[in-house]
Amino acid sequence: MREIVLVNCAYDRSDDSVFTSPRTCERITGGRLARDRGTIYPHVDGVSTEHSCQAVCLRVLRAERRKSVSGETVLITGASRGIGRCLALEFAKHGASTIILWGRDEEKLSSVKKEVEESGKARCHFYRCDVGDREQVYRTIQKVQEDVGAITILVNNAGVVHGGALLETKDDNIEDTFRVNTLSHFWTTKSVLPSMLANGRGHVVGIASTLGLFPLPGVSDYVASKFSVVGFYESLAAELREQGHRDVSVTCMCPGHTTTDMFKDLTTQPFSLTPQQVAEQTIEAVKTNQRRVILPRVMHLTWILNSWLPGSWMRNVLYVTGAMKDMENFCAKR
Ligand SMILES: NC(=O)c1ccc[n+]([C@@H]2O[C@H](COP(=O)([O-])OP(=O)(O)OC[C@H]3O[C@@H](n4cnc5c(N)ncnc54)[C@H](OP(=O)(O)O)[C@@H]3O)[C@@H](O)[C@H]2O)c1
Numbered sequence: 180m181r182e183i184v185l186v187n188c189a190y191d192r193s194d195d196s197v198f199t200s201p202r203t204c205e206r207i208t209g210g211r212l213a214r215d216r217g218t219i220y221p222h223v224d225g226v227s228t229e230h231s232c233q234a235v236c237l238r239v240l241r242a243e244r245r246k247s248v249s250g251e252t253v254l255i256t257g258a259s260r261g262i263g264r265c266l267a268l269e270f271a272k273h274g275a276s277t278i279i280l281w282g283r284d285e286e287k288l289s290s291v292k293k294e295v296e297e298s299g300k301a302r303c304h305f306y307r308c309d310v311g312d313r314e315q316v317y318r319t320i321q322k323v324q325e326d327v328g329a330i331t332i333l334v335n336n337a338g339v340v341h342g343g344a345l346l347e348t349k350d351d352n353i354e355d356t357f358r359v360n361t362l363s364h365f366w367t368t369k370s371v372l373p374s375m376l377a378n379g380r381g382h383v384v385g386i387a388s389t390l391g392l393f394p395l396p397g398v399s400d401y402v403a404s405k406f407s408v409v410g411f412y413e414s415l416a417a418e419l420r421e422q423g424h425r426d427v428s429v430t431c432m433c434p435g436h437t438t439t440d441m442f443k444d445l446t447t448q449p450f451s452l453t454p455q456q457v458a459e460q461t462i463e464a465v466k467t468n469q470r471r472v473i474l475p476r477v478m479h480l481t482w483i484l485n486s487w488l489p490g491s492w493m494r495n496v497l498y499v500t501g502a503m504k505d506m507e508n509f510c511a512k513r
Contacts, residue, residue, distance in 0.1 A: 245466055249274030254323065254330045256310050256367065257337030259287035261439035262386060265458035266334055267291055271301035273462055279323055279330070280305040281337070310337045311358035313366050320370035329374040332465065335364045336386040340401045340441055342510050353400045360404035364411055372427070381427040382465055385412045386457075389435040389478050393485040393493060395502070397510040409433065409471075416470050430464045432457070434474040444509045448500065450475050 253270045257263040259282035267278050268291075278301050282288050288305035295303040304327060308319040323330065339359045341352035368383055375381025390398070391405030412431035419427055436442060437452045452474055464472045473479050485493050497503040 251275045251331045252277040253332040254279040255334045255336055256281045258282055258291055259284045262454040262457050263336045264291050265454040267295050268298055269458040269462050271295045271299045275301055277327055278303045281308045283309055310363035316366040330371045331380055332382045333367055333371045334384045335367055342398050345399050348400055356400040356404050361407045364408055375427045376424055379426040384430045386432050389433050391433055392482045397506040428468045430469055431471045432461050435478050445505045
């Protein structure tokens with residue numbers, strides 16, 4: 180059967196990927212609603228011509244490499260609520276066979292496990308693990324591998340934010356931010372990578388942030404931890420490629436403000452994401468092996484302009500969009 184890829188794609192400069200918008204899919208398929216971004220349809224009528232040739236070629240190449248998460252064993256850190264909880268449910272929906280939840284709140288983890296099991300066929304296990312404690316990470320990974328077997332997809336999602344101007348931030352909070360948001364990614368990845376490399380199959384995903392790409396006053400420890408994480412995934416991807424491990428992929432997600440407990444004191448902005456949207460885009464990124472994803476897409480513009488324009492420009496944007504006032508309120512409540 181001939182496959183036709185939906186066109187009218189936008190070209191994503193960050194990682195040479197392309198994507199279609201749901202609106203586009205609806206129009207192209209002429210009444211047949213496309214539920215999945217980038218879905219491939221065997222027969223498509225009335226393909227739009229509003230597209231760039233480059234985007235279409237890249238989309239076709241990417242479509243060939245599209246993979247499934249069906250049957251995978253997925254470990255998600257910080258899965259007791261927010262984005263992590265949605266990731267667990269979404270991986271189960273897309274056919275992952277085993278979902279392993281990590282967090283510190285056992286009651287919440289148990290409730291997510293129940294939700295996952297009720298939602299489909301996936302088996303679900305949870306483990307109490309403070310990812311900021313290296314020895315605990317190593318011990319718990321070993322236990323998971325004994326109980327469940329090899330992890331094939333690792334999602335480093337757990338995160339914390341303390342907030343506050345540098346001189347008002349306690350040293351302990353700065354260290355905690357780096358232990359949870361940055362160092363934990365090293366410990367978990369070092370633990371699962373050997374089996375991924377040995378089996379020639381695996382995917383490591385990091386949930387970073389747009390604050391790993393441009394700054395925000397009042398959360399310098401959080402921003403620095405996320406910049407580090409972006410650097411970690413860029414280097415890891417390059418290292419694996421250099422060593423010829425093409426079957427183990429790396430994805431770094433950089434979502435903007437998301438409506439979870441983490442930044443709940445911030446006003447929801449026009450471009451705020453839901454945790455469900457972040458989870459859906461993460462699965463899509465895994466299926467299409469995207470190296471870096473910035474959400475919402477409009478944030479690419481902020482990132483590019485922040486790199487090219489003087490620092491005062493970013494400050495003005497923060498004032499005009501109300502983000503600066505929001506951050507002041509956020510820090511004041513800490
Ligand atoms: N919300 C946003 O606007 C936003 C935007 C961009 C990126 N992100 C990133 O997305 C990720 C998820 O954030 P979220 O918005 O879903 O936050 P959230 O609702 O506050 O959830 C944070 C999760 O991390 C876990 N966690 C925190 N410290 C931990 C530790 N030491 N050990 C193990 N688990 C720990 C928490 O579980 P327990 O309480 O059970 O330990 C919880 O499940 C974070 O990395 C965050 O930086 C968030």
